[in-house]
Amino acid sequence: MIPFLDLKAPYLELKAELDEAIQRAVSSGWFIGGPEVDQFEADYAAYCEVDHAVGVANGLDALHLALRAMGVGAGDEVIVPSNTYIATWLAVVQCGATPVPVEPNEATYNIDPTLIEAAVTSDTKVILPVHLYGQPADLDPILEIARKHGLRVLEDGAQAHGALYKGKRLGGHGDAVAWSFYPGKNLGAMGDAGAVTTNDPDLADRIKVLRNYGSRVKYVNEEQGYNSRLDPIQAAILRVKLAYLDEWNNRRRMMATQYQKGLAESGLILPNVPDWADPVWHLYAVRHANREGFQKQLESQGVSTLIHYPIPPHLQGAFKDMGFKKGDFPIAERIHDEIISLPISPSLTAQEAEQVVRACLN
Numbered sequence: 001m002i003p004f005l006d007l008k009a010p011y012l013e014l015k016a017e018l019d020e021a022i023q024r025a026v027s028s029g030w031f032i033g034g035p036e037v038d039q040f041e042a043d044y045a046a047y048c049e050v051d052h053a054v055g056v057a058n059g060l061d062a063l064h065l066a067l068r069a070m071g072v073g074a075g076d077e078v079i080v081p082s083n084t085y086i087a088t089w090l091a092v093v094q095c096g097a098t099p100v101p102v103e104p105n106e107a108t109y110n111i112d113p114t115l116i117e118a119a120v121t122s123d124t125k126v127i128l129p130v131h132l133y134g135q136p137a138d139l140d141p142i143l144e145i146a147r148k149h150g151l152r153v154l155e156d157g158a159q160a161h162g163a164l165y166k167g168k169r170l171g172g173h174g175d176a177v178a179w180s181f182y183p184g185k186n187l188g189a190m191g192d193a194g195a196v197t198t199n200d201p202d203l204a205d206r207i208k209v210l211r212n213y214g215s216r217v218k219y220v221n222e223e224q225g226y227n228s229r230l231d232p233i234q235a236a237i238l239r240v241k242l243a244y245l246d247e248w249n250n251r252r253r254m255m256a257t258q259y260q261k262g263l264a265e266s267g268l269i270l271p272n273v274p275d276w277a278d279p280v281w282h283l284y285a286v287r288h289a290n291r292e293g294f295q296k297q298l299e300s301q302g303v304s305t306l307i308h309y310p311i312p313p314h315l316q317g318a319f320k321d322m323g324f325k326k327g328d329f330p331i332a333e334r335i336h337d338e339i340i341s342l343p344i345s346p347s348l349t350a351q352e353a354e355q356v357v358r359a360c361l362n
């Protein structure tokens, strides 16, 4: 059986280094903040070619605190993709603001920049594109709309560590990027973790205060903050894994190339990569009109698959109060009905990828 994702494999590959890093973190006596967190923040900022990385507890908090730091609150609107994981929308409602969904480009699955301007109102504060499946959204037209209307841009980079937009690493194109280091992400911790990267010193400063009870000086609370800190043991683990991110992303790229070639004549709708995008293949998602049948076909040949995602945010019970109904975002709904993710990960071999291709063709 080819697993969809083997979370133990990255640990086993780097066991000696990871064990040593965990030991180092534990023996230091720093259990909140401290040198491991500081060093990971410096390393990740350097990797993303930005001035600041601020560690937080998880990816949802990274989005939420970044929006808070941008001043988003009750009565504000944030433009989000209709086609995304629910966290993107949840971060907006956690601020008391309203997510305003915009449909994706059906070829790339990412927010369609040509549809954004029609969704801008006098209440819009932020545009929140997601780099879904590891492929960068088309940022330049989004940044131009933001400049024109005085909006800020927060990117959801939870699936795209190391991806390049027009040759430049994600991290500092917009005002800030929110990252998740959930274990299954391209850069994954061994528990929950997240960060925000930015070139804006004021945003970085606000997020540092917000993540720590609204406090800069111990027991002096300048505002109502949160407890959302990056665990130093996770920071030590992430420092080790960051050094392997490019190599592991390259293994994903090789697998994706194998799939693109092997499945070209399969009749499946394959990922479409614009020439300005260098994706990192967090997921390799294809489309099939009879997804359930296709999933069974693969399962019977030992290939595990997952659906990312079966229900779009606007049709989730979590957002029923917003009054959306089926048909409101037909492109997102069609994608959600047909999409299915094939296994892709640094721990799979070329032979296993070949087995996946054969299973798809049978």
Ligand SMILES: *Cc1c(COP(=O)(O)O)cnc(C)c1O
Residues within 6 Å of the ligand: 058, 059, 060, 061, 084, 085, 087, 088, 130, 156, 158, 159, 180, 181, 182, 192, 193, 194
């Ligand atoms: C994983 C993910 C998140 C949330 O990250 P957590 O660390 O699980 O909170 C947000 N957005 C997207 C697109 C994700 O894939």
